[in-house]
Amino acid sequence: MNTLPTVLAFDVFGTVVDWHGSIASEVTRLGLQVNPDAFATAWRQGYRPAMAKVRSGALPWTKIDDLHRLILNDVLDDFNIQGLSENQIHHLNLVWHRLNPWPDTVTGLNRLKKQFTLVTLSNGNLGLLANMAKNAALPWDLILSAEVFRHYKPDPETYLGVAQIFDIEPSAVMLVAAHKDDLASAYECGLKTAFIERPLEFGAKVTRTDLHVETYINYHAKDFIDLADQLGT
Amino acid sequence: MNTLPTVLAFDVFGTVVDWHGSIASEVTRLGLQVNPDAFATAWRQGYRPAMAKVRSGALPWTKIDDLHRLILNDVLDDFNIQGLSENQIHHLNLVWHRLNPWPDTVTGLNRLKKQFTLVTLSNGNLGLLANMAKNAALPWDLILSAEVFRHYKPDPETYLGVAQIFDIEPSAVMLVAAHKDDLASAYECGLKTAFIERPLEFGAKVTRTDLHVETYINYHAKDFIDLADQLGT
Incomplete structure (x- = not known):
């Protein structure tokens, strides 16, 4: 466990970018007559059932x-939001391409990139992740997605797929994520694991209660700067 | 035809990097008792039949x-090269991950990146292209490969796949390549096309005779700097 990985694979939504804050801001900017926090939460809550x-x-x-669009249609109905044009709804749906990074993200990734190969391992599609990276200056060495493997996380094909792409052992890959279920699944596949706390992932009103240390987590870091410090980069 | 594309998709071997010169240099460095030009040419000549x-x-x-490894085994036999260890052969095979960019490549790509989304569209696998990009500082927004589409160029699934990834029309994608057959296939799929001359692709001893203008080529450029000039970036 003391050997360092060569590839760091990052979960994206919540770990690299602030989906909750970005969506709440967009909803506020659009002037929708809803609670922005509730709207962001509802949209994200449709995500797991849809992938399932x-x-x-x-x-x-x-x-x-x-x-995202199927879920958005339901959320707009549920919140009784009317009068948006098709263009406006399409543009709103693409807010996921424009999510803002956390304050430490770009600095941390650029430090980590000096020593490691940085890839995404996200359920987001390739076009979304590429547009997001260009918009937010995320310095990925390779964008990998469920779309490449035709499997969504936590299917093992995704975690093992990263190792296969680089022709390395699973233990030479470390998943970096703010979600313990994702890390536990990666660990079962033989990957190393790094947990990032991201206390504001679900908005300022929600206190995360899952920030304690776990046996299947190799590195527990406050943010990407802390992770770079721990990895000695 | 006057509207600019939004995505530039680059062929890689020969267009972005100098496979012939890089392989010849590696062979010389290794001290193999062969003609480095002939060795590079023979290795590359096995590529199309293998993909076919x-x-x-x-x-x-x-x-x-x-x-590449299957072809290399044959080429080593044909040139009667013996005495390399498995590790040495494996390392030599990965020379394709370490190919050098042309002198204008990095400067040209960085200029083009300000206005366009830059992706690869290569028959090279994702790990190869990611290692190459990290090694040579190629600033891709997204690395796309035949490996993503499970089809090799010139299958239409590759050219049309780029447009599908970004949810745009084929005409909003421009293939940039030093090979006219690749450009002709992209043009048939509705993509825009840019030809880059790369007169040294096959080594200094081979004079390319295919550098004239073609009706299916929208931009004909000497190199990436010239292309950036023509596109006004």
Whole structure:
């Protein structure tokens, strides 16, 4: 466990970018008559059930842009929001391409990039992740997505796929994520693991209660700067 | 035809990097008793027949690293090179991960990146392209490969796949390549096209005779600086 990995694979939504704050801001900017926190939370809550339908085969392969739109249609209904044009709804759906990084993200990634190969391992689709990276100056060496593997996390094909892409052992890959279930699944596949706390992931009103140390987590860091410090970069 | 594309998709071997010169240098450095030009040419000549076997279904999906190794084994035999260890052969095979960019490549790409989304569209596998980009500081917004589409160029799935990834029309994508057959295939799929001359692609001893203007080529440029000038970036 003391050997360092060569590839760091990053979960993106919540770990690298602040989906909750970015969506709440967009909703506020649009002047929608809703609670921005509740709207952001509701949109994100549709995400796992939608992916579960793809993972179980109930839906054919569907990329996240399209799942986000299906969920958004329901959320707009649920919040009784009317009067948006198709163009406005389409633009709102693409807010996931414009999510803001956390304050430490770009500095931390640029430090880590000097020593490690940095890749994404996200359920977001390739176009979304590429647009996000260009918009937010995220210095990925390679953007990998569920779309490449045609499997959503936590299917093992995703974690093991990163190692196969680079022709290295799973233990030479470390998943970096703010979500323990993701890390536990990666650990079961033989990857190393780094947890990032991200206390504001679900908004300032929600206190995360899952920030304690776990046996399956190799590095527990406050943010990417702290992780770079711990890894000696 | 006057509207500019939003995504530039680059062929890589020969267009972005100098495979012939890089391989010849590696062979010279290794002290192999062969003509470095002939060795580089022979290795590359095995590439199309090997991919054709995958495209026809005679071989199952095989990534370029593995095709390169199959060809290399034959080339080492043909040139009667003996005495290399498995580690040395493996390292030599990975020279494709370490190919050098042309002198204008990095400056040109960084200029183009200010206005366009830059992606690769290469038959090289993702790990190869990521290692190459990190080694040579190639500033891709997204690395796309035949490996993503499970089709090798010139299958239409590759050219059309770029447009699908970004949810844009094929005409909003421009293929940038030093090979006219690649450009002709992209043009048939509705993409825009830019030809880059690369007169030294096959070594200093081979004079390219295919540098004239073609009706299916939208931009004809000497190098990436010239292309950036023509595109006004």
